[in-house]
Amino acid sequence: SRGVRLTSPVDVLRQDRANVHRFGIMQAGDTWDPWFGSIEVRAAIPALVKAGVIGPRARQVLLNGRGRIYVAVYGTRRGLTRLVVRMNPPS
Numbered sequence: 194s195r196g197v198r199l200t201s202p203v204d205v206l207r208q209d210r211a212n213v214h215r216f217g218i219m220q221a222g223d224t225w226d227p228w229f230g231s232i233e234v235r236a237a238i239p240a241l242v243k244a245g246v247i248g249p250r251a252r253q254v255l256l257n258g259r260g261r262i263y264v265a266v267y268g269t270r271r272g273l274t275r276l277v278v279r280m281n282p283p284s
Contacts (some may be wrong), residue, residue, distance in 0.1 A: 202247050202255035206264070206278065207238045222261050228273060237273065245275035254280065 199205045210229035212218040219225075229235050245267070247255070254260035255278070265283035267275045277283065 200256070202252045202278075203239045203242050205255045206242070206276075207235050210235050210238070226266070228266055234273065238276065241273055241276040242278065245277045247278040248280060250280045251278045 199208060209223070210226070211232075212220075213223060213225060214230045214235075215232075229238075245265075250260075251262045254262050260280070263279055263282045265277040265279070266273060267277070
């Protein structure tokens, strides 16, 4: 959001969700989600990815912006527990 190029896939994912929820900016293929509306939950994205996974091809797409990724959000009634970021829709 400061105009600096992001070099971490996790930072790109976090900024994308801020663009949607905070700034109302959606790119082609973006969807709204009910989870990342607060800055606190977006701040937890690095830990959620660490508990989950970003596939290697999805990592490249996040960095170069060419392609579509799918994010599976997992959690319990207490909150989110992990994110799985892949090139194919979750099955």
